[in-house]
Each structure stands twice: as structure tokens, then as C-alpha cells.
Amino acid sequence: MKIIVCLKQVPDTEANIKIDTNGKSISEAGIKFIINPYSEYAIEEAIRLKEAGKAESITAVSWGPERVSEALKTALAMGVDDVLLLKTDSYSVDSFATAGILAAKLKTMEYDLILMGKETIDDGSMQIGPMLSELLNIPCVTVVTKLDVDGEHVTVKREVEGGSEIIETSTPCIITCQKGLNEPRYPSIRGVMMAKKKQVTTEQVSFEGENLSINKLSYPAARSEGKVVGEGADAVAELVRLLREEAKVL
Amino acid sequence: MLNLFGQIVLLLCILASTGFFFLEVRKRYRLVKTGLKDEKRWDKPVKRLGFVVARVATQLCSIKDRPVVGVMHAFVFWGFVFFTVATINHVGGAFGKGFSLWGKGLFNDLWFLGVDIIAVFCIIGTIYLAVRRYFVKPIAITKPMPISRSPQSAIVLSLIFGLMLTYLLNQGAEIILIGESFAKWMPFTRATVPLMAGMSAGSLHILNSFFWWSHILMVLAFLVFIPHSKHFHLLAGPINIFLRSHDPIGTLKKVDFEKVEEFGVTNVNQFQWKNIIDFFSCVDCGRCQDVCPAFQSDKALSPKVIMMSLRKHILHESDNLLSGNAPAEPVMDKWITADEIWACTTCGACMEACPVSNEHIPTILELRRAQMMMENKFPQELNPAFKGLETNSNPWNMGSSTRADWTEGFEVPIMAEKQEVDYLWYVGCAGSFDDRGKEISKAFAKILNKAGVSYAILGEEEGCCGDPARRVGNEYLFQMNAEQNIETFKQYKFKKIVTCCPHGYHILKNEYNEFGGQYEVVHHSQLLAELISSGKIELTQNGNGIITFHDSCYLGRYNQIFDEPRSILRAATKQEIVEMPRAKTKSFCCGAGGGRMFMEETEGKRINHIRVEEAQKTGAATVGTACPFCMSMFDDGIKEKGIEDKLKVQDIAQIIANAMS
Numbered sequence: 001m002k003i004i005v006c007l008k009q010v011p012d013t014e015a016n017i018k019i020d021t022n023g024k025s026i027s028e029a030g031i032k033f034i035i036n037p038y039s040e041y042a043i044e045e046a047i048r049l050k051e052a053g054k055a056e057s058i059t060a061v062s063w064g065p066e067r068v069s070e071a072l073k074t075a076l077a078m079g080v081d082d083v084l085l086l087k088t089d090s091y092s093v094d095s096f097a098t099a100g101i102l103a104a105k106l107k108t109m110e111y112d113l114i115l116m117g118k119e120t121i122d123d124g125s126m127q128i129g130p131m132l133s134e135l136l137n138i139p140c141v142t143v144v145t146k147l148d149v150d151g152e153h154v155t156v157k158r159e160v161e162g163g164s165e166i167i168e169t170s171t172p173c174i175i176t177c178q179k180g181l182n183e184p185r186y187p188s189i190r191g192v193m194m195a196k197k198k199q200v201t202t203e204q205v206s207f208e209g210e211n212l213s214i215n216k217l218s219y220p221a222a223r224s225e226g227k228v229v230g231e232g233a234d235a236v237a238e239l240v241r242l243l244r245e246e247a248k249v250l
Numbered sequence: 251m252l253n254l255f256g257q258i259v260l261l262l263c264i265l266a267s268t269g270f271f272f273l274e275v276r277k278r279y280r281l282v283k284t285g286l287k288d289e290k291r292w293d294k295p296v297k298r299l300g301f302v303v304a305r306v307a308t309q310l311c312s313i314k315d316r317p318v319v320g321v322m323h324a325f326v327f328w329g330f331v332f333f334t335v336a337t338i339n340h341v342g343g344a345f346g347k348g349f350s351l352w353g354k355g356l357f358n359d360l361w362f363l364g365v366d367i368i369a370v371f372c373i374i375g376t377i378y379l380a381v382r383r384y385f386v387k388p389i390a391i392t393k394p395m396p397i398s399r400s401p402q403s404a405i406v407l408s409l410i411f412g413l414m415l416t417y418l419l420n421q422g423a424e425i426i427l428i429g430e431s432f433a434k435w436m437p438f439t440r441a442t443v444p445l446m447a448g449m450s451a452g453s454l455h456i457l458n459s460f461f462w463w464s465h466i467l468m469v470l471a472f473l474v475f476i477p478h479s480k481h482f483h484l485l486a487g488p489i490n491i492f493l494r495s496h497d498p499i500g501t502l503k504k505v506d507f508e509k510v511e512e513f514g515v516t517n518v519n520q521f522q523w524k525n526i527i528d529f530f531s532c533v534d535c536g537r538c539q540d541v542c543p544a545f546q547s548d549k550a551l552s553p554k555v556i557m558m559s560l561r562k563h564i565l566h567e568s569d570n571l572l573s574g575n576a577p578a579e580p581v582m583d584k585w586i587t588a589d590e591i592w593a594c595t596t597c598g599a600c601m602e603a604c605p606v607s608n609e610h611i612p613t614i615l616e617l618r619r620a621q622m623m624m625e626n627k628f629p630q631e632l633n634p635a636f637k638g639l640e641t642n643s644n645p646w647n648m649g650s651s652t653r654a655d656w657t658e659g660f661e662v663p664i665m666a667e668k669q670e671v672d673y674l675w676y677v678g679c680a681g682s683f684d685d686r687g688k689e690i691s692k693a694f695a696k697i698l699n700k701a702g703v704s705y706a707i708l709g710e711e712e713g714c715c716g717d718p719a720r721r722v723g724n725e726y727l728f729q730m731n732a733e734q735n736i737e738t739f740k741q742y743k744f745k746k747i748v749t750c751c752p753h754g755y756h757i758l759k760n761e762y763n764e765f766g767g768q769y770e771v772v773h774h775s776q777l778l779a780e781l782i783s784s785g786k787i788e789l790t791q792n793g794n795g796i797i798t799f800h801d802s803c804y805l806g807r808y809n810q811i812f813d814e815p816r817s818i819l820r821a822a823t824k825q826e827i828v829e830m831p832r833a834k835t836k837s838f839c840c841g842a843g844g845g846r847m848f849m850e851e852t853e854g855k856r857i858n859h860i861r862v863e864e865a866q867k868t869g870a871a872t873v874g875t876a877c878p879f880c881m882s883m884f885d886d887g888i889k890e891k892g893i894e895d896k897l898k899v900q901d902i903a904q905i906i907a908n909a910m911s
Contacts, residue, residue: 012641014649030651030710032641186636189513189623189726 001149001171003046004109005060005080006102006116006128007039009071013121024214025090035071038117040184041177045147046115047079048182054149057081059109063088063101069200076195077187085202094212095127101205102128103135111172113154118143118176129176140174141167145181252344260344260466267470274477275485277572278530281564284571285523291493302492311491311605315537319382322375326410329372330484333413336365337469340462363435366421369414370438376411383407390536394552400534402479409472413465418442420461423454480558486531487606493524498756498808499598500611504764505619505725514619514723517577518564518585525613529564531606532557538600538610541832543839548854550589553600553610559585560613581617582625589853591617592629596721596844597803602835618723632722635848639727643713643734644679645848654709656681656688662695663706665742672704673777674744676758678751679714680878686885687878690750693907694774700910701786703777705748711738717753720761722845729765732757736767750774750903752804752877753843759809773805775876778906779814782821789822789909795871797905798828800861800884801837802877815876815902822902822909828868838864840883847879862887866897873899 011017012032020027035043049055060075062068063086072083086105092098106114114136119126126142133140145164146157152170159178187195229239244250252260305311309327313320335351342349352358383391383403391403422442426449446454476482495501505513515521538553539545545552563585567577582588591614600610621627638647654664665674675698680687698705716731735758739747747769749755759771781787797819805811812834819827832838841857851857862884865873875881884899900908 012649014642014647014652016649016651032650034637034641183630183633185626186628186633188626189724190511191626192726193507193511 001049001055001112002110003049003055003058003113003115004106004111005039005042005046005058005075006114006132007043007060007062007071007075008036008117008120008122009033009062009064009068010036010120010122013037019217019219023216026217033067033071035074036117036120036122037184038119038121038177038179040117041179041181042115042117042175043075043078043080044182044184045175045177046113047185049113049149050079055113059084059111061086061102061105063098063205064091065089069202072200073192073195073198074187076198077191078185079187079191083198083200085200086205087202088205088207091123092207092210092212093123093214094207094210095123095125096131097207097210097212099128099131099135100208102132105203105205106132106136112152113149113171114138114174116174116176118178126176129174133174136172136174138172138174139169140176141169142176143178144175145178147175147177147181251347257344260341263467263470264341267473270474271477274474277568278477278482278486280572281568282523282526282530284519285521285526288522288524290495290497291524294496298492298494301494302488305491305605306488311487311607315540315603315605319379322378325368325371325375326379329368329375329410329414332365332368333372333417333469336417337466340466340469343462359434363437365417366436366438369417373411373414376407376414380404380407380411388536390540391534393536393539394555400480402481405475406472406479406481409468409475412468413472416461416465416468419445420458420465422446423458423461427451427454427458480533483531483533483606486527487533490524490527490531491607493527494607495609498760499601500596500615500808501760502612502615502720502725505729507726507729512620513623513725514621515613515616516580516582516620516624518560518567518581519571519577520620521560521613521616525560525609525616526564528608528610528613529557529561531608532561533606534558535605537603537605538608541599541603541836541838543595543597543599543841543857543860544593546838547841547857547860549593550587550853551591551593553604553608556586556590556610556614557608582621586617588621588627591621592849593853594844595803595839595841595846595857597839598807599803599836599839602807615721615723618721619725620723622723623726628722629849631849632845635718635845636724636727639714639716639719639724639731643731644683645714645718646679646683648683650713651710653677653682653712654707656691657695657707657709660692660695661699664709665706665744666709666711668706668742670743671706672745673698673706673748673772674739674742674746675705675707676715676747676749676754677707677712678749678754678878680882681750682712684878684882686882687751690878690881690901690903693901694750694903696907697778697781697787697903697910701781703781703786706744708738713738715751715754715757717757718845718848720757721843722848732762732765732767736762736765739767739769746770746772748772748774748777750876750878750901752802752809753879756804756808773809773811773814773876775805775811775815775818775902778818778902782818782906787906787910789906791909795823796825796828796869797823797872797874798830798865798868798870799833799874799876800830800840800865800880801834802875802880803837803839803843805876806837807835815874818902818906819874822905827874828870830864830868832864840877840880842879842883847882856887856890858883858887859891862891862893862897866893871897872905873897874902874905875899876902 012034015031018027046058050058058080059082060072060080061084062072068085076083086101116129129142130140141156141158143159144156145159148155154169156167157164229235309324312323339350350358352361418439419442421439423446425443532554534554536554542553570577594614596611634647635645638645642650677691681691713734714731716728720728755771755773799819816827838861840861873884881899881901888894888897
């Protein structure tokens, strides 16, 4: 079985995000980039399938500027076999255009299973997986917390509001990964050293048919400070009143 | 004197015994030679020799941590030294009547007096040690089972006892046979005479021969036994003390990622040759585990077991190693378990206590390195710490841009603006991100400002010193951190670096130089002491009550800073410090060192609880600390035990800041 993992490089969760002077993108100065945490679940799951003898090869595919090579090297260090960077000059806010460049390449590749994050923590559209499955004409199960592969037979557990459902499908298919699926490994230093020596295969591509663009970015409203109502039992009545009348949560 | 037949038999016995002895010693020597190179062991030979004499001849090595046992051991040691020479006389007597190395005269008489006295003291020593081992049974030598249940000690104690007894009886018989002239000054030998009084000359001759032969045969048996047993420490111990590292405890060797592809120790043939002498030197005395915070809190680790297990392992693999083959099995899992190596807090108490100067911590950390970097096996709690160190250069993974947020509302100069200062204050991760650590930083900033010290911090440019990564074996990440910091330091002019954290202090001072970073580093306790003695800060208030001081391992045992924190606490409180029973070089770790700060402590008791209890027993109202990790561990311990009203913990900087008007 051949696995393709689609991953995205995103700003670190702790990064101090600043809007660029153009007002339409974020400034990358001083920002650390990491592999999208949900993509990490996909990488880990692929490696576990390979370790269990169920997969023969894993190729990680990503897109974006040159710096994305670092994320792909981390994937190599974790244990994927090959990496491919679809180099674009920028990112597209149009998920369909993004799914388009992935689909165009994936159509030329062999695969039985495509694993990816359920969403990215930067744009968070949650659309790439389902869109890619349409473009490749294969099934897709999203928000997966458990994956069992037995030959062509695939059984997954996915999260739904207030519970979970078990879905059966068959390869080839796309699975988008949710927290809880596994605990991603820290890449071994031996892996890091080996990854350093490997070349990241790069292909220049461009987005086509973009129908969405960012007009303006703005910061969320600053959160107001917490309020100390009082101390002890006397404060309870006032707290309840405030929760009911001001916060309107009761 | 023996007849020709006796002489031949004796010579054959000596030949066989020394032959077996040298064969085994040679085997062990060849095993040591299979170790990897290690250059820093022969420098300053005179100083090294001096240290061996100061430790071994005086037996301070054994006495310093266990006075009574140590003195008894000294009796046996000196017995051994005297009898090694006496054996030459003994054998010489077989070939020439009345042979003595010293001929006849006063010196010869004095020599026999010495041997006579030493023999008795040696008997006292062996009896004491046997009673202790087999009746008192201290934990140090009986636990953990079953590794300490070896008959080796019984064999050795019986042999020594037998040697002394047969010597005295043999000499006693000689007195009767030769006459009083033989025993000018041999008071104890003379005491055996009445035991043989009234026997016929014939029986006396037989008895004399019997004692004579028993004595020499025991000597020769002992010689064969020594290199096969832990009593090889007779040879390996002094050599090991000579070869001891002159670096601070636990200082690690650089891994050159450009050159090597195997990191740390996976197989026993990856140790350095000095490590192997360590394994052969361990005598199972248990001084290390008596002071080991992991062992004392019922965790899997005992430093002596690490040494003894590796000795067993390397002997088990000796055929492979000596024929140049790879060991049949790796060190980890069968010979040493993960629980053992990850329990170590790298506090250095074991190395401080070890009478034969074994270096347990580098050995444990080399095993961690291989587990971490080659096998990717390590406590999973370290995952987020590694990610944090990698992306945000701090183990809590807080945004690196928020590193200087603690300075809000304070006048704290930034290096980028100052460019040149006297003191570059390396704040460190705890001082920048941990709530309790930030309080230390604020107090120290307040003091520096008031004293008018020329200083600045790096702010966002600062990165983790790399200690948490290095101590858990992630050398790669450590080097990333270190190189980044060294690059940053290069941009600015400063005379000294000051740190509030002993971990940063130690690593910047002692471990960055291998990467091109040579700095004069001072700990804030040193700078504070200087500011107080030069009158730059005035201490007027005292609200701390009785105070005790907890020595941080990396400040105390690692870097010998004991007096400065105490002197400033005395100045701040205007009274003496109440010491805990375990203080200074014997201080008991808080439990956070060696990356343990970022791991769960699920096995056994909590180390910080043990230390908090010890501090509480002093009756002090405040524990002074000089390390943000120690402070955290104390703070947690005090809260978990619910004794906040009885005991509080404060960094020395906070105590000083409070005492300033």
C-alpha cells in the first residue's frame, strides 16, 4: 500500500501574529513555522501503518514557498520515505485552488491512501480534504480519531456532535485526521541527520482559477479584563446576577 | 626454611597463582583498552598523584562519608599494604633461614612491631565489617536485591581474617621454637604463645609448618580471587582516583555531528576506556545510593547497580569484545532499564560520595543520549519540552516574542539598545516564563537598578541555554540552543555574564567553551555578595525570621559555590543560618535536575517532599534558594503538604530585595 500525506507548514501556535503593512497578509518577520499539528497526526498515522507492515511507502506532499522544505525535512526525520514540494510563490485563500494544485499532481502519482489534517490552524477552512476527494473522485472521511486498514478495507471512527460514528470504506480514499488519532512522535536525531542529507524534490506550480482573495485583515477585539465580584458566600448572589443580566449566560 | 621438595611446591604454587592473577588482570586491561579514547586523563600527573596519596594513603576516600566504617576499612587497608611486603619475607623464609628484607637491626625490629600491631587492627577491622555486613545489614550493602547477595565479601573477609590469624600463630610457634631473641617487639604475637605452651617440639614443628603453609596458600588464593571479584578495587580503585576528571561533576563531552553517526552508548563497546575502569572499580559499598535522591525516594535507580550491571555486562561480552566483534546485545533493557536511567536528577551526590571516584552521571547520560537520539525512546512528557525548545527556545513552549514580558512596569535595559555593559544578565527560561521565576527576575532587577549596576538583558534575542535538552540526551537540540546564544552574545560588548539560574550558570561557564563561547560567568549570589560587601546595597529590613538554605546541585556540588549565598543571607537576616542535616557538598537534590523538571514523578516518594520535610525540621520559617527550579520544587512541595503557614520559600534575590529599604 502506498500512502501520500498532504501537510501544510503554518505559523507556530505561540507566534506573535502581526498584520503586514499591506493589510492583507501577516508579516513573516520573526515568525517560527511548524508543521500544522493536524498534519502531524496524518504523518504519525502513516508511519505507524508502515511500521505495522501495512504500508510500503509514504510520500509527504506540501505546497508553498521555499521555507516549506523545512517542514518536509521534519516529516522525513519523523519517518516518511519521500517528500515533494509543490512550490508556489504565495498561499491561496481559495481552498479549491489549493485542492486543485494538489489534485493535479496526485493524479500523476500512485496511492492507495491519502492522509491529511482535518484542518490547518492558520486558515482553518477544513475544505481541502473533501475538495481533493471530489477532484480525484475517491471517497473521503473527515475528522477521524481511529483508523483501521485491512487490505483494501478501511474502518474509521469519526467525531460527530455529541458522539462518534464508525464508517467503512475502501482504498483508495482520503482520511482527514483529528486530535486523538495518535500521539505524534518527536523526530529521532538520527532521522534529523539523515533528513539533512536528503534533497527535497521541488516542482514549481501555480494556482489556477482563484475565486477568493483577502480584502483586509484585522485583529480580534482585545479581550476585556476579568472582574472580581467579591469573596465568600456573599458574593454569590451578585455573581449570579451579573452572569444573568450582563453576561447573559444563565 | 623448606626442603627442596617444599621449595619446588611453593614455587609452583606461586607461579600458578600469579599466572592466574595476571591472566585475569590482562583480560580486564584488554577490555579497558577496547574503550573509546579519552584524552583528558593524564594531564597534571603530579597533582593527580598527590590526590591519590591524599585520598588513598589516608583512607579519607573511605572515611569521609562513613567515619567508623572508614577507619575499620583503613585498618584492613593498612594490613593489606603491610602484609604485601610481609609476604616477601614470608616466602624468603622458605629459602633462607630468618630471611628479612631489612636484614637485622632496629628497622627490622620496628617492622615486625608494625606488622604485629597492624595484624591485630586488621582482625578488629574484619570482625567489625563482617558483623556490619551479616548482622547489622545496612541497606547500603543489602539492597537492592539480588545484586548484593554475592558471597564475595564473605570469602574476602574470611581470607583476611585467616591470613592475620595464621601469621600470628606461625610467628608465635617460631618464638617457642627459636627463642625469645626472635620476638623482641612482638607483643600480640607473644600473646599466642600460651595457646601452644607445653606442646612437644615435634608437634610444634608440624603446627608451625601448617600455619606457615596455610598463610601462604591463603595469600596465593587471595591473589587469584582478587581480579575476579569486586575486590579488584584494590588495584582499579587507586588507578581510577588518579584518572578522575578535573571538570566539574557531570560535564559532558561534545558530540561532533559532522563526524560521528552513532550518538551516545547503545552497546557496551561505545564507552570510553575510563568508564570501563569505573565498572571494575565499583565495590558495591552503596555510599552512592545512600545519597541518591532517586534511590532514597524508592525509584528504580541505584548508581552502584548501574556500575555493577555494566561490569557484569562487559564481562559477559568479553569474548566478543576481545575478538573485535560487536557485543551480542545492547546495554538497555536487559542489563539496565529505562526506569533507571531516566530517574537520575544528575545531582552529582553519587560522584561526590564515591570513594573510588566513579563517574556515574556521564555514564547515565551517554545511555540517555543513545536512547534519545538513536532509539527515540524517552519519557513522552519531554515531547512538548523539545518542541518548545525547538520552536520557541524554551521548554514551556511560550512564544519567544514574550520572553521579556516580565519586565513590564520595570526599568530593565535591553542589550540591543545598550550595546555595551558590564554585566550581560542572562535571565534564562525560568526567570522569563515561569511565574515564580519571574518574581526572582523582578527582585534581581530591582536590586541591580538600586545598586546602579551597568547591565542589560537580551530580551527576545535570548534563547534557552540548552541544559534541559543536554541532560536528557538531546545533544542536537542543545547544540542548536548553544550556537544560537553564542552568536547573539558575539554581537555585544560585556565584561561578565550574570545568571540567576545555576543551570545556565554552569552550562555557560563550563560547557559553552567547546562551542567557541568563553565567558566570565557569575551567579547572582556572587554579584549580590559583592554588592553587599562593597556597600552598594543597604540592608535594613528583616522580615524573614529563621532561615535555612538549600544548596542547588549545579551551584554547589557542580561549581563549589557555598559561601556567597550564605553570607548574603546572614547579611539580610542579621542572624546565623540554620543548616539542614544535608548541606553544602552533601545537599539533597530538589528533584528537578537532569531534565526531571519536565518529566512526571510517578514512582516512589516525591523527592521534593523529602527535602521539604528536612527543611521544615530545622524549624526555619523560610527556605532560601538560589535556583528557580529548586524554588519551584520547594513551592510545590510546601503546597502539596499544606504547610504554607509554617514554611515559605524565597530566592536569595527576593530576600535581599525585601531587606532593602
